[in-house]
Amino acid sequence: MQYQFQFNSVLAESGFIMQGILLTIYLSIGSIILGSIIAILFSALRANGPRWVGGLVDVYVELLRNTPFLVQLFIIFFGLPSIGIRLTADQAALLAMTLNLAAYSTEIIRAGVDSIHRSQIEAGLSLAMTKRQIFQHVIIVPAIAKVWPALSSQFVLMLLASSICSFISVQELSGVTAIIEQRTFRSFESYIVATLLYLVLALTLKVGLLGLGRLIFPRVSGLSRVQVKGEAA
Amino acid sequence: MSAVHIENVHKSFGKLEVLKGVSLTVEAGQVVAIIGRSGSGKSTLLRCINGLETIQSGRIEVVGHTVTYTDEKLRALRKDVGIVFQSYNLFPHLTVGQNIMLAPRITKGVPKEEARAQAEKVLAQVGLSEKFDVYPDNLSGGQQQRVAIARSLAMQPKVMLFDEVTSALDPELTGEVLLVMEELARGGMTMLLVTHEMNFARSVADFTVFMHQGKVWEMGPSEELFSHPKTPELAAFVKSTLK
Numbered sequence: 001m002q003y004q005f006q007f008n009s010v011l012a013e014s015g016f017i018m019q020g021i022l023l024t025i026y027l028s029i030g031s032i033i034l035g036s037i038i039a040i041l042f043s044a045l046r047a048n049g050p051r052w053v054g055g056l057v058d059v060y061v062e063l064l065r066n067t068p069f070l071v072q073l074f075i076i077f078f079g080l081p082s083i084g085i086r087l088t089a090d091q092a093a094l095l096a097m098t099l100n101l102a103a104y105s106t107e108i109i110r111a112g113v114d115s116i117h118r119s120q121i122e123a124g125l126s127l128a129m130t131k132r133q134i135f136q137h138v139i140i141v142p143a144i145a146k147v148w149p150a151l152s153s154q155f156v157l158m159l160l161a162s163s164i165c166s167f168i169s170v171q172e173l174s175g176v177t178a179i180i181e182q183r184t185f186r187s188f189e190s191y192i193v194a195t196l197l198y199l200v201l202a203l204t205l206k207v208g209l210l211g212l213g214r215l216i217f218p219r220v221s222g223l224s225r226v227q228v229k230g231e232a233a
Numbered sequence: 234m235s236a237v238h239i240e241n242v243h244k245s246f247g248k249l250e251v252l253k254g255v256s257l258t259v260e261a262g263q264v265v266a267i268i269g270r271s272g273s274g275k276s277t278l279l280r281c282i283n284g285l286e287t288i289q290s291g292r293i294e295v296v297g298h299t300v301t302y303t304d305e306k307l308r309a310l311r312k313d314v315g316i317v318f319q320s321y322n323l324f325p326h327l328t329v330g331q332n333i334m335l336a337p338r339i340t341k342g343v344p345k346e347e348a349r350a351q352a353e354k355v356l357a358q359v360g361l362s363e364k365f366d367v368y369p370d371n372l373s374g375g376q377q378q379r380v381a382i383a384r385s386l387a388m389q390p391k392v393m394l395f396d397e398v399t400s401a402l403d404p405e406l407t408g409e410v411l412l413v414m415e416e417l418a419r420g421g422m423t424m425l426l427v428t429h430e431m432n433f434a435r436s437v438a439d440f441t442v443f444m445h446q447g448k449v450w451e452m453g454p455s456e457e458l459f460s461h462p463k464t465p466e467l468a469a470f471v472k473s474t475l476k
């Protein structure tokens with residue numbers, strides 16, 4: 001069995017592919033930023049808000065973490081119009097990704113918040129800070145620093161999962177690839193190109209997040225050491 | 234009016250009664266050391282004074298504040314009462330300067346420039362002026378503890394509480410911390426300190442309190458208390474620390 005690879009017809013669509021790449025980047029970065037902001041707010045509510053609000057956050061997190069992303073996407077795109085909320089495919093994709101990522105990130109950040117030693121909170125209390133101030137100034141930065149690797153992985157997973165948005169005809173990288181495949185009848189080549197591009201995007205994001213972590217959390221490596229040292233029995 | 238007035242305080246953790254009717258008065262400007270065996274309730278007493286622990290009965294008054302467990306009352310109290318812990322508890326993601334300026338700025342609304350000047354002053358007081366922009370994990374334990382003291386001082390407290398602040402330090406680093414505390418005492422700060430450094434208690438504290446089984450077992454002028462213990466328990470304790 002011999003297969004003759006012919007990339008020419010696929011590569012001739014490079015402009016179209018580039019559009020797909022840009023949309024994938026836009027959806028990923030957008031959902032990472034918006035999802036993180038929501039996750040931090042949710043973590044704060046969970047830590048300091050009334051119990052019932054924390055409960056609602058928990059319900060939200062479990063709901064989104066235990067249902068398929070595809071179904072969440074369909075609900076937003078096909079379901080919401082029934083109650084008068086009409087979104088374009090791109091808007092629906094960004095919203096679905098944001099909400100999904102917010103849930104996973106909230107859960108990851110919770111682990112970070114839980115890992116902050118009680119003595120840090122007591123130091124804040126002793127300095128007359130309010131609970132909110134303690135969360136904002138004492139807890140959240142070291143908490144995120146501690147879970148930054150897990151958070152970064154989740155962001156990369158979201159980038160890859162953005163391909164699912166092609167199901168509602170969003171023309172991100174997978175979406176344009178499917179169209180190019182239909183135009184050229186070059187399935188193998190089309191998806192080989194898409195695979196390589198996803199690989200490049202994911203690795204770039206991973207490296208970028210690593211660098212960003214170094215930049216905003218210069219003390220990451222020292223955190224655990226400081227916590228344990230000299231702790232009373 | 235006394236700086237600290239503790240009256241018949243009882244405190245339990247579940248079924249375990251840790252403070253069994255503690256009374257103690259500290260006048261402004263006095264330095265009082267609290268000594269006693271592990272588990273006798275020294276840390277608990279100190280933590281009750283700034284409301285980190287809740288008492289079941291009794292009364293605690295500190296520089297005009299009655300310890301009351303509402304967030305607002307506790308914050309007002311804590312603005313006037315500094316506490317330094319054995320484990321320093323500096324904020325690892327902030328520089329030394331930021332550690333010191335944070336609380337005055339956000340809890341008292343001190344303007345940035347003023348907070349900075351104040352931070353430089355207290356940092357000089359603990360002999361670490363050159364460490365303003367350094368992160369805590371680049372400091373030795375002794376230096377971290379001095380920063381923790383400076384951080385407390387920046388709030389301009391009227392009373393300072395110290396809970397075994399040298400116990401986590403290597404022996405060669407305890408001296409620099411004790412020196413800072415000694416200067417603070419000489420400057421007239423009202424201080425309550427739990428310590429295992431008997432020589433320090435003896436030479437610096439005006440009074441020493443010996444806690445035993447959740448009670449103030451014996452107290453008196455430090456020199457007197459150490460040289461002429463009245464109870465066999467204190468005599469045994471003093472003897473055990475001399476080894």
Ligand SMILES: Nc1ncnc2c1ncn2[C@@H]1O[C@H](COP(=O)(O)OP(=O)(O)OP(=O)(O)O)[C@@H](O)[C@H]1O
Binds near residue numbers: 271274276277
């Ligand atoms: N949060 C807590 N929950 C339950 N028990 C506690 C708690 N904190 C302290 N205890 C108990 O209360 C008793 C007194 O503890 P405390 O820390 O006040 O003693 P201490 O005199 O400071 O001892 P040390 O010299 O070891 O520091 C101990 O038996 C301790 O186990």
Ligand SMILES: [Mg+2]
Binds near residue numbers: 276
């Ligand atoms: Mg103790």
